[in-house]
Amino acid sequence: MIRVVLVDDHAIIRDGVRSLLQDEADLTVVGEAGNGLELLELLAHTSADVVLMDMNMPEMNGFETTRRLQQSYPNVRVVVLSMLDHEQYVRQMREAGAAGYVLKSAGRDEIVYAIRTVAAGRQHLCPEIGLTLLDKLRALHNTSDHNPEGKPPGLLSRRETEVLKLIAEGLTTNEIADRLFTSKRTIETHRQNIIEKTQVKNTAALVKYAVTQGLIS
Incomplete structure (x- = not known):
């Protein structure tokens, strides 16, 4: 069983994600938090395998929270669930230690797949961001060819x-x-x-x- 914690400062988002995951036999939501500080307090007494977390939150944002998790709970895997699709944010979160990055526009299947993938020790980047980065690399290659x-x-x-x-x-x-x-x-x-x-x-x-x-x- 994969134990999941939902972290988002909007309760309606947490409710929606919990609803999406409730029919997955191998996933169970063991807790929720509204920001990074609440998450750290929760993990002090609740075991988790994967944290599904937003980036923009009060008190402690996703970036700092992920860094703190790497220090205190290195076995807990982080999947970012965010509206931010710029490569800078993706890079920052991966450098901080996040194992997955999914946009909030993703469907249930992709979110579930991301959770299972990082829980298995692998990395996950949503296809939409991956294709955007691939297009930029292609443009960079073309620029190099012309210079x-x-x-x-x-x-x-x-x-x-x-x-x-x-x-x-x-x-x-x-x-x-x-x-x-x-x-x-x-x-x-x-x-x-x-x-x-x-x-x-x-x-x-x-x-x-x-x-x-x-x-x-």
Whole structure:
């Protein structure tokens, strides 16, 4: 039996999801919470396998909650259920430790499949977001084909480009981590990836690269 906790600050959403899951013989909803703090309090006395959680919540949002779960309850798997479909949010939640990401426009079958998939130790990304990311990768590939001699900005991921801009603005690693709601180690990884991709060796060269690519003025 897969034990599920529903986390959303709207009770009507939790009621709807509970209703969708009630006929699944291998799933049982063992609790509900309106935000991350309530979830952590609930898990102190309630065992769960999967948390189905919104991102935008009061008190403690989904991003911070997922980070806290990784620290205190690493065996609890997180599936994000959100209206936010931008790749930045998907990346942030996956970096925080979420195993699945599903849009609230998804049907019952997809939500159930996502829960079962992450409970089995695998990852799940809803097809709609996956196709969007695939289209962007295809566009990036086409851009590279038309610029075989240069280093187009597309060499860097969106998050790497954001980090490069903030480096160029003079922010420290800690300041960048705070600005992007991620860890210092993640920013250091992005910085190393930027250096490897751009083949520049210091901050001054990074700033020059950002200017020549039109990322900053």
